[in-house]
Amino acid sequence: MKEFIIIGHKAVTTSFSLNDLPGAAGRMDILCRCVNAALFLSHDLRRDVRVYLILKGGAQPRLVRFDGAGVRYLSPDERSAASLIKKALEKQAQGFWTESTPGVSVKMGDFGDLLGELNKKITYLREDGIDIRKIPNSGSADHLFVLGDHMGLTEDEENIIKGREHEIVSVGPLPLHADHCIVLLHNEMDRSEKHI
């Protein structure tokens, strides 16, 4: 299983207009592009991927999960992912996962709760990390990646990562958007799995 956590520091936690994702919805566009980058192949979906969005722009944070094995009604455009996130936020969130549409679920919770639930080694993407091409292939197909939005991660969030097993990785020499990093991570894993 390949899992991606993306933290949206400004992303709203209540229903929003699909016509202003960057503004009123709190850079929801970033999270939507990450859903696309993590889940889409040409004319297919990556079934072995789960995406966790952490929406922190409200009074209490929300977690929204897209499961590649079960997701339906998802098209590659930003508005499509946004529409499913919106439906998830319109659902009454609980302390456990509740499915809002097929393959999309919502829950109350924050970053630390989610890492505790997933409980595996973290690969944290940061510009000054070790170049991913210089890390020996572990042979494992089980990965948990953490990426920030346009604001990166806060010191508190970094401290939560440091309290757990982790490595800090970069995907190239220039600072990139989170969704572009996800495309590059998938490419490394695809090549590793096909031994090329």
Place this chain on the structure above:
Amino acid sequence: MKEFIIIGHKAVTTSFSLNDLPGAAGRMDILCRCVNAALFLSHDLRRDVRVYLILKGGAQPRLVRFDGAGVRYLSPDERSAASLIKKALEKQAQGFWTESTPGVSVKMGDFGDLLGELNKKITYLREDGIDIRKIPNSGSADHLFVLGDHMGLTEDEENIIKGREHEIVSVGPLPLHADHCIVLLHNEMDRSEKHI
């Protein structure tokens, strides 16, 4: 200069609604994501990039050019690129480039016309191409890439490429969206330029 041509076979050539990019606008969302992938760094733009969109969903095809050195009013979300494309299509297109907003221009013309104008070696992205990591680095920073949309390229379009100097390249073992291919191409060029 790094130049990307993306062919939108269904993309409309007249003004369109920003609320239905995949449907009524003829998969305009694909072209918008390609503009994002080609031009955006984190908190910056790639100034040495030009993107050419070929819109073929109308009676006469249109060319729309985004120039990273001069583009303004462009945000990373699909709707932002779509809004600039829409403004370009609302301009009366001529047989020469006319600027519609800063850094965005429009022109009448088709694929063959554009290749003639740019007149340089083509790197054509196709799933069965040579793996980009196996191609020796030419040392050149001057590239022209051609990518298809969800329909790939037609036989006629491939024949136009075959009549010119070209190579056929792939970026990985799985079939990917055009915008994901652009991210991977940039990463190879970024690494090459930084010698890593």
